[in-house]
Amino acid sequence: MLTISNSTIGMKDGLYSLNDLHRASGSNKKHKPANFMRLENTKSLISEIERCSDMSNGAKSIAYNTVQGGNSQQGTFVCRELVYSYAMWISPRFQLLVIRAFDAIANQQTALSQRLNDLCHDLKIVDDGLTSAGRFLCVGGKQIKPQLKQQIDSTLKQMQPSLNFVGDTDSEK
Template structure:
């Protein structure tokens, strides 16, 4: 599944293949807008006892849920994807830890993404409905055409027409 990249304060926040957001990118977005300091990096946030309990609760919930098998937090050291990656709930919690106004901004960005997704899903459903309706109509037409075609109703009607033409000629000679 491909997850949408979001933009906060003009900074693109990456999303991994499991739908976790880069907390480091969120930090960069907050710093870019003067809402965070270097001391509010994700690593400091994740060392908090309260956040450790929160992540533990998220993991516990994830294990109970059959549909959600991804870990809510992933920390990668080194490489292209280095940094802290968290699910949406953890990303919002991080934004709140930075500054309430930043939390509201991040929450609204995520809400907009959901609304756009629902709108796109609605359009997809409408298109699927049109395709299904037209497929059914075309299928019925094809069925009627098959009944009409060679050896079908057309042949019967043409034979009946020829008999009536012969009958007309018999009663009204000279009329075609």
């Protein structure tokens, strides 16, 4: 989630709300999203973004989407590149806030990715240990335990005093 100047920037289909960015920038009338979208520079950037496709899957890049009416979130939603461009259009201060907000997200993602890798590594170690323990328990239950019981029984039998009766027998009478 993107937060700038304590304002949450809404998202829709991977695009950021230009209207929320306008509010975060101070809501100056001259910086309305419609004014930004009319700029020749913005139109050229949109054309370039939409002309370039994602080479990994051949999908066309969507630079912006305007949602009007209906029950869904309304406004103009733009890609990250247009967020940067809008921030540059507003002011150097707002541009820096936007850059730092995206950097914070990237740093958080990096930290979470490292944490996930560490947790997966720990899980593998525990899983390997449990697999070894399971094998040992299986072998122990099928082989070692019966052998030990047999040795205990044998030892108990050896420990029993033997009583040899020497007494009257028919041959002695």
